[in-house]
Structures are given as C-alpha cells and as structure tokens.
Amino acid sequence: MIVPIVLVAMMGASNLCGQEPAAAQRAQSADSVIPVGKNQTKELMREDRFWDKKNDWWFAGVGAARTLDYFSTLNMRRRGRQEILLTNDAVDNHAAFAAIEAAGTGVSIGVWYLFHRYGHHKLERWASVVHIGLATAGSVRNYSLKTAHPKTAP
Ligand SMILES: [Zn+2]
Numbered sequence: 165m166i167v168p169i170v171l172v173a174m175m176g177a178s179n180l181c182g183q184e185p186a187a188a189q190r191a192q193s194a195d196s197v198i199p200v201g202k203n204q205t206k207e208l209m210r211e212d213r214f215w216d217k218k219n220d221w222w223f224a225g226v227g228a229a230r231t232l233d234y235f236s237t238l239n240m241r242r243r244g245r246q247e248i249l250l251t252n253d254a255v256d257n258h259a260a261f262a263a264i265e266a267a268g269t270g271v272s273i274g275v276w277y278l279f280h281r282y283g284h285h286k287l288e289r290w291a292s293v294v295h296i297g298l299a300t301a302g303s304v305r306n307y308s309l310k311t312a313h314p315k316t317a318p
Contacts, residue, residue, distance in 0.1 A: 250264070
C-alpha cells in the first residue's frame with residue numbers, strides 16, 4: 165500500500181521556497197562589512213531552526229518508513245497481490261515506484277516546512293509521527309498478506 169499524500173500542500177510550499185535562501189545570502193554578503201548583518205545572523209540562530217538535529221532524525225525516520233513501504237510493496241507484488249492505491253504498472257516499474265516514494269518524502273518535508281514557517285511546531289512534529297505511522301502500518305499490512313491464509317470469519 166502506498167501512503168496517500170496531501171499534494172495540495174506542495175503547491176504552497178514551492179511558493180515560499182525562494183524566500184529563505186535570499187535572506188541567508190543577504191546575511192552572508194553583509195558579513196564583516198555591515199555589523200547589522202552579524203546581528204541578523206545571531207537573531208536567526210536563536211530561532212527554532214528547521215534543519216536542526218531533531219528534524220534530521222524525523223526526516224530519516226520518514227525516509228526509513230517509506231523505504232520499508234517500498235520493499236514491502238514489491239514483496240507483496242512478487243506474491244501476486246494487487247497494489248490498491250497506485251496501478252500495478254507503477255509499482256512494477258521499480259525506478260518509477262522508487263521515485264514516487266522519494267517524492268512522498270519530499271512532499272512531507274515541504275509540508276513540515278510550511279508548518280514550521282507559520283509557527284505550528286507541534287503540527288510539524290505530528291505530521292512526521294502520522295507519516296511514519298501510516299507508512300509503517302502500510303508495510304506491516306503488505307508483509308502480513310504473505311502469510312495470510314484465508315481466515316474464516318466468525
Ligand atoms: Zn519548527
């Protein structure tokens with residue numbers, strides 16, 4: 165199973181992307197020439213930074229969960245099960261499927277960045293938790309299909 169992703173959020177994220185690097189560049193070029201530039205840099209350091217160590221671990225966690233999803237889905241396909249959210253063609257073309265999984269991780273980072281930018285740091289965290297949870301649950305489901313002997317309903 166492929167974890168469905170909120171694609172709408174990506175459009176919003178791409179609109180905002182240009183602003184942050186510009187600010188960083190400005191601070192860098194002002195270095196040692198204008199003292200205000202240094203103050204700005206310090207100001208930025210005090211803030212809750214998006215690319216901090218904690219977030220790195222969350223990104224790694226989501227990447228790992230999606231990798232698990234990737235392999236478990238291929239495993240499921242080898243056993244002749246049907247992919248339900250994507251077409252079987254997309255999954256059987258492994259390069260395309262891997263790209264889709266990678267895109268899913270990228271979109272997640274975009275969504276987190278939006279939450280972060282607007283100060284929703286709790287939502288930022290929960291988005292990762294939910295994403296990892298869904299991807300892992302989907303993988304468990306994929307693997308559990310392997311030994312799924314038809315259970316008789318009570
Ligand atoms: Zn944050």
